[in-house]
Amino acid sequence: MFLLIPLFPLVGAAINGLIGIRFFSRRAVGATAVGAAGLSFAAAVASFTGLLRSAEPVLVKTLYTWVPASLVRLAGGKAAPLALDFAFRYDSLAAVMTLVVTGVGLLIHIYSVGYMAHDRSYARFFAYLNLFTFAMLVLVLGANLGVMFIGWEGVGLCSYLLIGFWFTKDAAANAGKKAFITNRVGDFGFLLGTGLLIYALGTVDIAGITAAVEGGMLAKGTATAAALLLFLGATGKSAQIPLYTWLPDAMEGPTPVSALIHAATMVTAGVYMVARFHVLFSFSGTALTVVALTGAFTAVYAATMAFVQTDIKRVLAYSTISQIGYMFIGLGVGAYAAGIFHLMTHAFFKSLLFLAAGSVIHALSGEQDMRRMGGLRARIPRTYRVFLVGALAISGIPGLSGFFSKDEILASVFASGDYLVWGLGLAGAAMTAFYMFRLVFMTFYGEERLSPEAGHHLHESPPVMLVPLRILAVLAIFGGYVGLPRVLGGRAWFSRFLETSTGTHESHLPAGTEVLLMIVSVGASLAAIYAAYVIYVKRGGEPARRFAEKFRALYRTVSRKYFVDEAYGRIFVGGVFAAGRAANWIDAHVIDGIVDGAARLARRVSRLAILFDGGVVDGAVNGIGRVHLAASALLRRLQTGYIYNYALAVVLGVVLVITLVIAVL
Amino acid sequence: MIPIEAVLGLGMIVFTIGLAGVLVRKNLVIMLMSLELLLNGVNIILAGLGRHLNSPRGSIFALFVIITAVSEAAVGFALVLAYFRHKKSCDTDALNDLKG
Amino acid sequence: MRRLPEGGRMITLAVFSLFGVLAVVSAVLVVVQKNAMHSVFYLASTVLSTAGVFFALQAEYLGAIQILVYGGGIVVLYIFVIVIVNLKEIVPEQRKLIPKIFLVGVPVLLCVEVVTLVLRTGFPAAAPRAEGAGFKEMAEMLFSSYLLPFEAASVLLLAVLVGAIVVARRKHIDDPD
DSSP, X not given: OTTHHHHHHHHHHHIIIIIIHXXXXXXXXXXXXXXXXXXXXXXXXXXXXXXXXXXXXXXXXXXXXXXXXXXXXXXXXXXXXXXXXXXXXXSHHHHHHHHHHHHHHHHHHHHHHHHTTTOTTHHHHHHHHHHHHHHHHHHHHBSBHHHHHHHHHHHHHHHHHHHTTTTTSHHXXXXXXXXXXXXXXXXXXXXXXHHHHHHHHSOOBHHHHHHHHHTTOSOHHHHHHHHHHHHHHHHHHTTOTTSOTHHHHGGGSOHHHHHIIIIISGGGHHHHHHHHTHHHHHHSHHHHHHHHHHHHHHHHHHHHHHHTOOBHHHHHHHHHHHHHHHHHHHHHTTOHHHHHHHHHHHHHHHHHHHHHHHHHHHHTTTOOBGGGOOOHHHHSHHHHHHHHHHHHHHTTOTTSHHHHHHHHHHHHHHHHTOHHHHHHHHHHHHXXXXXXXXXXXXXXXXXXXXXXXXXXXXXXXXHHHHHHHHHHHHHHHHGGGGGOOGGGTOOOHHHHHHHHHHOOOOOOOOHHHHHHXXXXXXXXXXXXXXXXXXXXXXXXXXXXXXXXXXXXXXXHHHHTGGGHHHHHIIIIIHHHHHHHHHHHHIIIIIIHHHHHHXXXXXXXXXXXXXXXXXXXXXXXXXXXXXXXXXXXXXXXXXXXXOHHHHHHHHHHHHHHHHHHHHHHO | OOOHHHHHHHXXXXXXXXXXXXXXXXXXXXXXXXXXXXXXXXXHXXXXXXXXXXXXXXXXXXXXXHHHHHHHHHHHHHHHHHHHHHHSOOBGGGOOTTOO | OOOOOHHHHHHHXXXXXXXXXXXXXXXXXXXXXXXXXXXXXXXXXXXXXXXXXXXXXXXXXXXXXXXXXXXXXXXXXXXXXXXXXXXXXXXOOOOOHHHHHHHHHHHHHHHHHHHHHHHHHOOOOOOOOOSSOTHHHHHHHHHHTTHHHHHHHHHHHHHHHHHHHHHHOOOOTTOOO
16 A cells, blocks of 8 residues: 555656646646645555554565575675565654655645746646655655665755756756755765665665664674764755755755755655664764764754845755754654654644745745845735744744654753753754744834835735645644643653654653753743844844944855855865866877877878888889989990991900800810 | 911901901991901911811812802992992991981 | 922912011001002902912912902902992091000900910811812812802802892882882
């Protein structure tokens, strides 16, 4: 049954891509795509219910054998049969992921029907969108690293295709390239990690690896190495330090793409992967620490950059990077379920925020700069309301989903004793609230700073866009209750559901401490929101501007993303170009020099040959002729015509003969 | 008795004189006369040998030589006449049509 | 051939020497003369001297033939040719000196060589000379062993006769030659 989940989007993509682009009307294309997404979601729900009712926690279905079993030599000299099958695995973790992907995906598909209504390449968009869904589902349903990698690469490809959807625009094309290339670096790590695991364990199967690690067949060092390499891949896909630079640029793509890929699904692939291989990561404590620290620093680092962004989507992009950092923090302290929980709630409210932003942009006929917005609360109230829900959720306001997931993470961190990480997490939470409401206030409050055309055409979005927004808002509010912590009366259904996949992890905090922590984090968030209110509403952004002027260098550094892009560009891109130039120089001078030199040598030789031919050979031939002529000229002189000469010759001949005779005798 | 060597020497001297004359003189008629001297010299030697060997062969051979000389002189004169009519000169050096 | 008495031999030798010297001198003068008529005269002299040599060598028949044919025929013929051709009026230039030396030297060289050769190889032994003129033997030999050459010679003379006339003829306008 669960095999159907990826099948529908694949078929939808095939139909739209091969036939729809040419022959379908917009309605047909939209119907096909949304239909495929809907059927996929239905299959996911069915599989989920089936799993709940079944006694088996895990279902594995093998479609066919990709690489037949062959003996490979492992580290340590043993030989093991290595096989690679096209196999899919459905368990609790897979259930959660598929539900999120197909559910949010369906809503975004519906939204796109409205958002992309006026786009030229309508069918191509939906073909790509379906294709992406398929790839993502393959990723989360893969039973081994091989199939997972297919999905991994697939989402990377679709990300490239969708970011650069409007490829005629230079910025979009370049952003697509940047995303793909940066991802590639991460993928390299993923492959190396896979290879290392093959070499050490002789298997890439999830179950196999889990069993091997639990059975103690792996050395700690190898485990750490493999985990870190896999994590490198995760940083690429999930836009953490050091491979995050592509995500802000990826905002060049259409807003639904940003919502689906860069908020809810693709960027969460890294989180999923770490959760999948939690056994490996837990076994290597070092790797786990790296994960947590990376997540923590990224969370804060990205948040600082969100402070100074003026593009509404960029703010959300940095916010995504920051929030994924939170997920990794959760994973990094061993609270895998908490990380996945935040993944789910983040999918809800971040896609909500992106789609609502899209609604704003759509209302303003394409304006994305917040400096030219303002006062939209009265003008597009419905959009404002859903947007506010999202902002409240992400800021961890109690009662909404974000509060539960974020708090669970922070509690787990505190319980693990890593106070540095907890401190960073708390700071990040406050910063999140601040920049998020900075966005809200700049966009919807205050005076209108709209351009004339934007203001002229200002209108609410059509229902096809608003309804998914509303549904997402509901999820953003109530989606967190499945993880209601025990402290507040819940029974942690979510964590317990995921136990079968992610292992148990109960944070042993006394109830009081946990409540205290909650109060602290909520308080920080509220304070941040108030501060944003004061700065951006009461004082119209004046304090921010003065701050920026006073600390101009600091402002410049942060707004220029700490010049990381420039650094990367110089080091890596420039390095490649320099190598290319060096190669070109070698080619032009050395190799062409050799070739030209050979040609010149050949020419000289041929000239010599010509000389030789002309001089020696022709000379010989002509010489023979000339010798003949000379000889005959000479000999001709014998024929004087004078009788006495002839007579003399006769006499001389006789004399000669007689001389010879005398000599002989 | 006349020593045969003396005869040989005499004959050769006459022969040589005739030969030199053939080579040196440009005048066609005198060249032909020198030719007669050649033959005379040869005849002297032949006659001497005939006497030395007490055989008539020497004389017979010399007779034939004379016959030949006569023939050759007759034809030669005819040619001289023809040539003179044609070229109006007796210069054998002008007779170099074979030059080349 | 007769056997001569001692004094006869001495006289024979003297006669031989006399005529020999005469022949040589005449020969030289033949070759040297500028005037063709003078050359003819000395040719006659040479021919007669040679005949004398023949007589001294007891080849009487040969000497007689020599006088008859050479002296009476050829020399006269030469005189006629010179008169017809009018050679006196035409004096071609002489050769240069260097060629002349060469042209004389080579025959001299030849003479020296032949003589050397012959003397070196030697002559066969002298046969004794019988009495009387050897005409009988000569005639017998001529008409037996040497009959063919004899007849051939007569054919030759005939051919010469015809040929000389043909060659020396004046060409007429309607003559096909």
